[in-house]
Amino acid sequence: xxxxxxxxxxxxxxMGQEVTLRCKPISGHNSLFWYRQTMMRGLELLIYFNNNVxxxxxxxxxxxxSAKMPNASFSTLKIQPxxxxxxxxxxxxxxxxxxxxxxxxxxxxxxxxxx
Amino acid sequence: xxxxxxxxIHITVSEGASLELRCNYSYGATPYLFWYVQSxxxxxxxLLKYFSGDTLVQGIKGFEAEFKRSQSSFNxxxxxxxxxxxxxxxxxxxxxxxxxxxxxxTKLSVKP
Numbered sequence: 001x002x003x004x005x006x007x008x009x010x011x012x013x014x015m016g017q018e019v020t021l022r023c024k025p026i027s028g029h030n031s032l033f034w035y036r037q038t039m040m041r042g043l044e045l046l047i048y049f050n051n052n053v054x055x056x057x058x059x060x061x062x063x064x065x066s067a068k069m070p071n072a073s074f075s076t077l078k079i080q081p082x083x084x085x086x087x088x089x090x091x092x093x094x095x096x097x098x099x100x101x102x103x104x105x106x107x108x109x110x111x112x113x114x115x
Numbered sequence: 116x117x118x119x120x121x122x123x124i125h126i127t128v129s130e131g132a133s134l135e136l137r138c139n140y141s142y143g144a145t146p147y148l149f150w151y152v153q154s155x156x157x158x159x160x161x162l163l164k165y166f167s168g169d170t171l172v173q174g175i176k177g178f179e180a181e182f183k184r185s186q187s188s189f190n191x192x193x194x195x196x197x198x199x200x201x202x203x204x205x206x207x208x209x210x211x212x213x214x215x216x217x218x219x220x221t222k223l224s225v226k227p
Contacts, residue, residue: 103164109158
């Protein structure tokens with residue numbers, strides 16, 4: 001298995017632009033997580049899906065952020081409009097179940113820079 | 116609310132020396148605890164986890180961790196560090212929603 005795939009690996013954009021981050025989970029996994037990593041706040045859970053349904057989006061910073069999972073093999077995290085404070089590394093992870101007893105497998109991350 | 120504290124931001128050890136990374140958690144019941152490692156430019160990889168039973172758990176890459184309820188700690192150890200162990204290490208606890216709550220991480224540097 002190729003593991004969790006994220007694209008792009010790096011994204012540089014100007015403030016106000018729309019940014020879309022993509023994730024392909026491991027085949028057969030039914031839970032998908034989006035995290036954001038910054039120096040100041042560490043690793044934060046933004047949202048997670050179980051069987052393509054958003055379960056908890058309380059970590060999504062504000063309405064500028066949205067996430068979708070149209071099918072079991074694809075998810076997107078969109079920021080519109082982007083701001084410099086959104087600069088971070090965004091990780092996608094997948095697992096066989098929503099509980100932490102199931103190991104989460106992380107993708108390599110997308111490093112987002114908003115200028 | 117559950118939380119995790121990793122008191123050391125950065126630790127440097129010599130290759131071949133022993134290692135202990137500290138982790139303290141805040142949780143009302145018996146916690147599910149985890150250690151993850153993040154190599155530069157990579158995602159996180161699970162090293163080991165504790166759910167119940169034996170308080171000393173073995174993980175991959177020669178790491179182990181000991182759960183001490185009285186101290187609310189779950190410290191990670193390795194008897195002899197290799198240069199390839201240089202990375203950032205994250206302790207995590209399961210949150211009330213079944214999600215993971217991570218500490219801020221400890222960056223490990225290894226001197227030759």
